[in-house]
Structure formats: C-alpha cells, structure tokens
Amino acid sequence: MAFEKGGENAYDVVIIGAGISGINFGYRLQERNPDLSYIILDGRHEMGGTWSLFQYPGIRSDSDLYTFGFPWRPWTEETSIAGGPLILNYLKESAQMYGIDKKILFHHQVNAANYSSEHKTWSFDVTANKTEKKTFRSKFVLLCTGYYDYHEPLKTVIPGIDDFKGKVIHPQFWPKDLDYANKNVVIVGSGATSVTVVPAMSRTASHVTMLQRSPSYILSTPSEDALERFIRRWFPVYYQHKLIRWKWIAVPFLLVTFCQYFPSLGKKMFRSATEPQLPPTVSYSPNFTPDYNPFEQRVCFCPDADFYRALRSGKASVETGVIEKVTADSVKLTSGKELHPDIIVTATGLKVRVGGGIDVSVDGKPYNVPEKYVWKGVMLQDLPNAAFVIGYVDASWTLGADATAQMICRMLNQMKKEGVDEIIPRLSDKEKNTMKDAPLLRLKSTYVKKGKDVLPKAADRGQWQARSYYWKDYLLAHYGDIKSSIEWNRS
Known part of the structure; x- marks a missing residue:
C-alpha cells in the first residue's frame, strides 16, 4: 500500500474530531497500525467534543461509563453514570497517557475535503486559529465528528x-x-x-x-x-x-x-x-x-x-x-x-448533521451524503478511503466507535498486505434492483425524524444493513467479510 511519507502536513491518516471517537481511533491506530502516521484535527480549543461543548447543569453520561469509557483504559470510579467534568478529565488523561494528545491540532477547522482519484489522496482545506489557511493531505480519512450540529440547535416552533x-x-x-x-x-x-x-x-x-x-x-x-x-x-x-x-x-x-x-x-x-x-x-x-x-x-x-x-x-x-x-x-x-x-x-433535541458540515467532494464533484448507503455501518457508498463513526442508540456510543475503529484498522492492514491503495464501497446492479431502504438509526425520536434528509441510508440486506448490536459488530470487525460490495484497487 503506497502510503505517503513526509511532506508538509501530509499523513497516512487524518482523523477529524478529537472527541471520544477520535481519541479511540488514535489509540487503535497506534496499537494496530504503528507504521502509519496520523493527525487529529479539531476546530475547538480542547478535546472532548460533547463533553467540552455542553455545560448545562448536571451534564452527565446517558449510558454507563464501564462501556462508554475506553476498553483499553478502564473506568475505575465506583459509579456507572458520571458527570461531564469527570468524563472530560478521563478523556484528557487517557489521551495524555498514550501520547494521543501530541497528535491533536486544536483550532483547526476543516472546511472542505476533496478526494483525487488520480493521486489516491485526500486534500483538506483548513482554517487554523480562525485566520490562517492550511492544506492537509492524507491517504485515508476518519470522520469522528459526531452526529449533530455544534453551532446550531434543533429549531422547534413554539408559538409566541x-x-x-x-x-x-x-x-x-x-x-x-x-x-x-x-x-x-x-x-x-x-x-x-x-x-x-x-x-x-x-x-x-x-x-x-x-x-x-x-x-x-x-x-x-x-x-x-x-x-x-x-x-x-x-x-x-x-x-x-x-x-x-x-x-x-x-x-x-x-x-x-x-x-x-x-x-x-x-x-x-x-x-x-x-x-x-x-x-x-x-x-x-x-x-x-x-x-x-x-x-x-x-x-x-x-x-x-x-x-x-x-x-x-x-x-x-x-x-x-x-x-x-x-x-x-x-x-x-x-x-x-x-x-x-x-x-x-x-431542551427539544439536537440538529442532526453528518461529517461536521464539511464540504466533501470526489474529483471536484460534490458528494451528497443523504443519497448514499452505509457499508457495514462504517463506510459510505462511492466514497473512497473514508470511514465515519456512528454509534448505537440503545448502548454506549463508544462500543460502536470501537467496533468501527477495529474494522478500519484491520482493513488498513489488509490494504498494505495486498498492495492496495484505494477501497471504495459500491452497489452492484443486482443490489440496486432488489434491496429496500431501512432506517440507519432504530429510533422514532423527533430529532431523528427531522434529520432523515441529512443522514445516509441503510438497506434491508447484504453489507448495507444498519449496525445491529455490539457482539455481532465485534465479530465482524475481526473475522467478517471485508471484500463484498467494495472495490479493492491497486494503482
């Protein structure tokens, strides 16, 4: 696999987002793909994502910390539900413990991302410190940007x-x-x-x-x-x-x-x-x-x-x-x-957004997320060398994030082993004609219904089914089929 080495702001992998998903991805890359260089870009002033942004009274986890915490850094407090400041401190300590914090660039807002099929490379337009324009490049991108808009809440009509x-x-x-x-x-x-x-x-x-x-x-x-x-x-x-x-x-x-x-x-x-x-x-x-x-x-x-x-x-x-x-x-x-x-x-919900509002394109052509299907819950149809994190709605987010990280790390190693430098999920003609749409998230919540025109789609069969439960996804990440409905291309 022809990963790029050297050059200013050039990395094997760019991770966008320094929340719990981004930090976990950083650890898994260091653990399973130590030969790959990576950087984490985040537009905020500190890591933590949700746990840095939300400051309302009593802010706490809505799932237990024994699974919401990292499997590689045990949650040792004797309480299953924890407050936001305690969680943020845990994230910072975890990142510092494994040197992940040294891989993060804060105040680096990614505005646009374009994939070049000719060079098999992603390029990112970034605004650093609100004024400086930078360009980053990578062979692979991991979108760890969460599922909601950080800048605008869900607007609900309340008369008067x-x-x-x-x-x-x-x-x-x-x-x-x-x-x-x-x-x-x-x-x-x-x-x-x-x-x-x-x-x-x-x-x-x-x-x-x-x-x-x-x-x-x-x-x-x-x-x-x-x-x-x-x-x-x-x-x-x-x-x-x-x-x-x-x-x-x-x-x-x-x-x-x-x-x-x-x-x-x-x-x-x-x-x-x-x-x-x-x-x-x-x-x-x-x-x-x-x-x-x-x-x-x-x-x-x-x-x-x-x-x-x-x-x-x-x-x-x-x-x-x-x-x-x-x-x-x-x-x-x-x-x-x-x-x-x-x-x-x-307290009427969150405005759903995928990819942190980044303008994504392939060879200069805009990529429309809502028109696309999700491959195994980790990659998007027709989007090369890219993964995104979506967690569970009835279990801890981190379980889904880690299943995704382990799947992608396995695929990166397989790409290197086979000399492949591009993987692209594709729908076959048979799949296009036979499969039916299915919800990506098994929720009937108002914010999910309102966000359906923003989210990508899942299907009722094959590699395009929505993520189900952790046990299954864990086994798929380690032993599941990673070749069906996906192109593995060599230059």
Missing part, C-alpha cells in the same frame, strides 16, 4: 416564544453566568437532557417544571449495584473491570432484546419500576405512558433515582400537554392551564 420577557435558554449553549436561584423554571422537553437538568436545577431554583408534549421512559439505575459490589469484594482488581464491563454490555443487550420481542411485558416492567417512585401529586398516566414501545426512542436513565427524588421533594413537577402560546410572562397550554416561569429551557 419570542414574546417571552424572561430568559430563553437552549442547553447546547448554556450561559455560564445564568442565575436561576429562587426562579421558576420551565423545561420544554422530556428527553435525557431534561431528565438531567430537572434534578440539578431543582436544588437551587424555586421550582422546576418539565413540560412535555409526550413522555419518555425513565429508568432509575444505582451508582453501584449489588453485583458490582460483589465483584469488587471478591475478585482481584485485574478482573474487576473486565467483569463489570461485560455485565454492562450483557444486561442492557438482554433488556433491549426482551423489550423488542415482548413489548407489552416491557411496558409493564417499566411501569412496575416507575410507579413506586412517584409522589402522590404526580400521576403515572399520562405523565409516564409513552405512545411507543421501550427503546423505540432512547430510554432515559437517572442515577440513584435523582429525577424521582426531585419530584418527591416538591421542588420539581411534570406537566404533560401542548403549548398553545407563550406570552410575555406565561406559558399557556391547550388544556387551559398556565405556567408562569422566569426562565424557559428549550
């Missing part, structure tokens, strides 16, 4: 919101100087962000109301359960992380599978876990009765039942209804009820 005289805040751009002590707060939305913000703000606010048009499933999870305490007490330290990690891979997988095959029983199980947590003033129906089955949208987890404890304290409440109009000092619902907040938090 511009007439409100108080503060209107979106969690993605939380002001550091916001004082909500002794204020009445209305949080619009019922997803993981709302479930996080409600207990955090209720500690100092006068009252916090979660206003939802439709409810979510909210499941309490202990910071450390009995099985984890048993493992920590009776097993050597070397085995503790491995056992707890596999427990956190296995149990959610079994729970999700159970709910998919037995949705009615799944609903009953969630009800039996939720009702005992509610105070007499909060009814189960309609506030905790979603109109979809468990895991058709993301299930919200609250550590040590902090969300329900906030409800029982009387400092927080849930209101289910439709906003008719926001006035200068109130939120009027179609039911006739009125709320009188000092602050409105619009």
Whole structure:
C-alpha cells in the first residue's frame, strides 16, 4: 500500500474530531497500525467534543461509563453514570497517557475535503486559529465528528416564544453566568437532557417544571449495584473491570432484546419500576405512558433515582400537554392551564448533521451524503478511503466507535498486505434492483425524524444493513467479510 511519507502536513491518516471517537481511533491506530502516521484535527480549543461543548447543569453520561469509557483504559470510579467534568478529565488523561494528545491540532477547522482519484489522496482545506489557511493531505480519512450540529440547535416552533420577557435558554449553549436561584423554571422537553437538568436545577431554583408534549421512559439505575459490589469484594482488581464491563454490555443487550420481542411485558416492567417512585401529586398516566414501545426512542436513565427524588421533594413537577402560546410572562397550554416561569429551557433535541458540515467532494464533484448507503455501518457508498463513526442508540456510543475503529484498522492492514491503495464501497446492479431502504438509526425520536434528509441510508440486506448490536459488530470487525460490495484497487 503506497502510503505517503513526509511532506508538509501530509499523513497516512487524518482523523477529524478529537472527541471520544477520535481519541479511540488514535489509540487503535497506534496499537494496530504503528507504521502509519496520523493527525487529529479539531476546530475547538480542547478535546472532548460533547463533553467540552455542553455545560448545562448536571451534564452527565446517558449510558454507563464501564462501556462508554475506553476498553483499553478502564473506568475505575465506583459509579456507572458520571458527570461531564469527570468524563472530560478521563478523556484528557487517557489521551495524555498514550501520547494521543501530541497528535491533536486544536483550532483547526476543516472546511472542505476533496478526494483525487488520480493521486489516491485526500486534500483538506483548513482554517487554523480562525485566520490562517492550511492544506492537509492524507491517504485515508476518519470522520469522528459526531452526529449533530455544534453551532446550531434543533429549531422547534413554539408559538409566541419570542414574546417571552424572561430568559430563553437552549442547553447546547448554556450561559455560564445564568442565575436561576429562587426562579421558576420551565423545561420544554422530556428527553435525557431534561431528565438531567430537572434534578440539578431543582436544588437551587424555586421550582422546576418539565413540560412535555409526550413522555419518555425513565429508568432509575444505582451508582453501584449489588453485583458490582460483589465483584469488587471478591475478585482481584485485574478482573474487576473486565467483569463489570461485560455485565454492562450483557444486561442492557438482554433488556433491549426482551423489550423488542415482548413489548407489552416491557411496558409493564417499566411501569412496575416507575410507579413506586412517584409522589402522590404526580400521576403515572399520562405523565409516564409513552405512545411507543421501550427503546423505540432512547430510554432515559437517572442515577440513584435523582429525577424521582426531585419530584418527591416538591421542588420539581411534570406537566404533560401542548403549548398553545407563550406570552410575555406565561406559558399557556391547550388544556387551559398556565405556567408562569422566569426562565424557559428549550431542551427539544439536537440538529442532526453528518461529517461536521464539511464540504466533501470526489474529483471536484460534490458528494451528497443523504443519497448514499452505509457499508457495514462504517463506510459510505462511492466514497473512497473514508470511514465515519456512528454509534448505537440503545448502548454506549463508544462500543460502536470501537467496533468501527477495529474494522478500519484491520482493513488498513489488509490494504498494505495486498498492495492496495484505494477501497471504495459500491452497489452492484443486482443490489440496486432488489434491496429496500431501512432506517440507519432504530429510533422514532423527533430529532431523528427531522434529520432523515441529512443522514445516509441503510438497506434491508447484504453489507448495507444498519449496525445491529455490539457482539455481532465485534465479530465482524475481526473475522467478517471485508471484500463484498467494495472495490479493492491497486494503482
């Protein structure tokens, strides 16, 4: 494989994004492809991605850290759900421990990427420090840019919101100087962000109301359960992380599978876990009765039942209804009820974006992502020498990111072994005529529905099926077919 060596800003691999996916890719390249040079480009001032950007009260993981953390650097804290600052510190320590931090260029915003079929090379137009123009080149590119827009939130139409005289805040751009002590707060939305913000703000606010048009499933999870305490007490330290990690891979997988095959029983199980947590003033129906089955949208987890404890304290409440109009000092619902907040938090979701908004082209021709299919969940149809990361919606993002990294590292080694310098996923004529479209993400969430015209497509068969679950993807990464529906070209 004719990887390029030397030259200014020329690397074998360019990784775009220094979040959890980019850092993990850097480690896997060092581990499995040590002969390849790489650089990580990030437009922000520090690594961490989501965990650097989001600063809203109580920011934390929405999955356990034993699987959300890196498999190569164990999560050693005795809590499964962790706060944002702790996660960011963990990422920085991990990158520093393995020298990955020395491979990152911050304040390097990638504006455009063009692949040359003649030279089998990617070129990147980059703005450094907001003013300096640079060009980087590589043979392979890894897009670790996440799935949402860092600069613009999802816009939701709320009638009259511009007439409100108080503060209107979106969690993605939380002001550091916001004082909500002794204020009445209305949080619009019922997803993981709302479930996080409600207990955090209720500690100092006068009252916090979660206003939802439709409810979510909210499941309490202990910071450390009995099985984890048993493992920590009776097993050597070397085995503790491995056992707890596999427990956190296995149990959610079994729970999700159970709910998919037995949705009615799944609903009953969630009800039996939720009702005992509610105070007499909060009814189960309609506030905790979603109109979809468990895991058709993301299930919200609250550590040590902090969300329900906030409800029982009387400092927080849930209101289910439709906003008719926001006035200068109130939120009027179609039911006739009125709320009188000092602050409105619009926790209404994220704006989906693929590739960090980079203008991608092949031989100068724009590449249109929504028209293309995803090969094995890791590469895009007709896009040479490129991979992108999309994680799981019902398990930790990092599990999917690492399965992708291991698959690509294996393919890079195979390219070198065979003297191949270009791989391109291609649809055969038979596939074009027989396969049907399928969702890339198995979610019915509003932000996913609104982002369907931005995301690439999956299919119902072959190498173009959507990513399924970690066990399968792990085996595919190590032993699966990497030749079907993909061209392996030698110069």
